[in-house]
Amino acid sequence: MTADPLAGWLKVVGLGPGTEDWLTPEARRDLAEATDLVGYFPYVDRVPPGPQVRHASDNRVELDRARHALQLAAEGRRVAVVSGGDPGVFAMAAAVFEALDDPAAPAAWHRVPLSVDPGISAMQAAAARAGAPLGHDFCAISLSDNLKPWEVVLRRLRLAAEADFVIALYNPISRARPWQLGAAFDALRDLRSTETPVILAQAVGRPDEALTVTTLGAVDAAQADMRTCVIIGASHTRLVPREGAQPWVYTPRSYGVRG
Amino acid sequence: MTADPLAGWLKVVGLGPGTEDWLTPEARRDLAEATDLVGYFPYVDRVPPGPQVRHASDNRVELDRARHALQLAAEGRRVAVVSGGDPGVFAMAAAVFEALDDPAAPAAWHRVPLSVDPGISAMQAAAARAGAPLGHDFCAISLSDNLKPWEVVLRRLRLAAEADFVIALYNPISRARPWQLGAAFDALRDLRSTETPVILAQAVGRPDEALTVTTLGAVDAAQADMRTCVIIGASHTRLVPREGAQPWVYTPRSYGVRG
Known part of the structure; x- marks a missing residue:
């Protein structure tokens, strides 16, 4: 599959603590618009079925997951990195910025439009x-x-x-x-x-x-x-x-x- | 207007930091079902127009506001106490429990079904x-x-x-x-x-x-x-x-x- 590298983005999306009652409209929209979902498998599983490619991984590989997400986005994919609760609180947002902050990070990663959707934290x-x-x-x-x-x-x-x-x-x-x-x-x-x-x-x-x-x-x-x-x-x-x-x-x- | 005292409730509702993009489905539903909105006027003003009675007050009267809300709910009204951000973080939720914790609080206040809707905090x-x-x-x-x-x-x-x-x-x-x-x-x-x-x-x-x-x-x-x-x-x-x-x-x- 080919994609326009300029069309890619990466959003770190907070799913909140479990119920859809606490999922923000912003998060819901970004999940719907994503082509790829990246995250720890129980969180990826919480996203309702859809056409998105699911890249579910085990715990404790946050940095690998963040690099993978940045690379997909740099190739033109619309990537939602999903996190339970608030991704900014002890979760995936910091891992994405750590991956980006690596001197070995490809220049293309720095051109990826990047944002964070806050969520209700535990x-x-x-x-x-x-x-x-x-x-x-x-x-x-x-x-x-x-x-x-x-x-x-x-x-x-x-x-x-x-x-x-x-x-x-x-x-x-x-x-x-x-x-x-x-x-x-x-x-x-x-x-x-x-x-x-x-x-x-x-x-x-x-x-x-x-x-x-x-x-x-x-x-x-x-x-x-x-x-x-x-x-x-x-x-x-x-x-x-x-x-x-x-x-x-x-x-x-x-x-x-x-x- | 008369109301069934047993039908009343009080929900402390977090509006999040401003945009409706961060308003949770739970908060949206509770605002829609409320008969009365109680809060600091800029927050009450953020709730879209509707049939609810609006009790907007100035800042620094949190405890009066909380007592008023509990009294309305004890009389059978469905009361949303609105707060910017998360009502549990430096906001109205603590004021409501303070009002309830007052030894002079009427017994009827303790019978009001009470809950808190968390919100995205500032x-x-x-x-x-x-x-x-x-x-x-x-x-x-x-x-x-x-x-x-x-x-x-x-x-x-x-x-x-x-x-x-x-x-x-x-x-x-x-x-x-x-x-x-x-x-x-x-x-x-x-x-x-x-x-x-x-x-x-x-x-x-x-x-x-x-x-x-x-x-x-x-x-x-x-x-x-x-x-x-x-x-x-x-x-x-x-x-x-x-x-x-x-x-x-x-x-x-x-x-x-x-x-």
Whole structure:
């Protein structure tokens, strides 16, 4: 198949956390206009059937995937690189720019029209289901130590606790990283009250979504899996009882002053 | 007009950062089904004309607005509380739960079916336009010292710099808070390289959107306004030249290890 190299583009498209209810009109349009879909296979599988060529790959090959997508676009294909959640948050957008930033990147890659479609990220979906835990200053930390030394993760957790940020944890646990989440909870237990609310939001936006509200004292890392987003409250994060469900969790907008 | 109190609901609806391209299907449906829209007037004005009763109010009355919305819903109205961006991030969702958490809140408010529709937040839209600055651990800090003492803001900025988070600043500047952003830049200049990339993303998703990529050494607070989201890079945030535009800004996924 031949294509006009000048007609190609690459869009990094955020699919949101699962349900089409959270897929933006921009993302839907770009997926429909793409000739090629590139991504981790569960995300590619989420795009409704269509004429697009599907290049699904395994996890942990983000950079190869990004290079492949840039090359296809440079050859004139309209390429959607798909990511769950927001591609800009611990996801494929950074990998595409890393591939482009390689001194060995062909000049043609730099001529590819490139854009990013933001999506609802996992922590926002988790927060919406739980109430409003991200209503005040917060941070997002990936627990994956594939990409940074574990000491950096620990140091960030300690400083985040000292700053009294609400903390959202991405990539909390996997078969290859079984102990990190427990170690993170242990580190935070030394610095925050055991009564601190903790949210475990599993597969939000999917048919099997589940929400657990517990405390830093009681939480067990075994309650989380790969599809869990963990949110740990700040010192002023509060609960509101809700009939027939987990309590609401919210973090007031004001801090240390009368609102 | 009479309404069945049991038919009421309250949904806190995120409109995203401006363009309908980023309005989720869930938000669109909930706005259409609402009988009443409650919110800060520029957000209420963004909802396309329809039969809904519009309760638009000025800024800084979030808690009154939340109480009014809960009361309307308790009386049987279907109320959409509208927020720009994500209502869970420095916005109306926390105010609604604060109002509900008041010991003086009528029991009827607690019976109102309540939910939150997440939206694309300003920092995500800003990040998408700039590249992928939020590709690694980051934090979000509101610079508004209406709701917390300025010393808390400064302390968090310093700890965030020490943790080497990418930093997104919300509410950077206003007529009533003219000096805080400059003071924040000054504090960070003591802790981060003057070459650190800084993104000023103004009115993203609106017809007059503008993106500026500069450095911590060169940035001037006067370049920002109320509608600006400011993102300050981490030590490993990088630039990629882009023809005919500001350079791309991205933060690699890996940190301190070979990726």
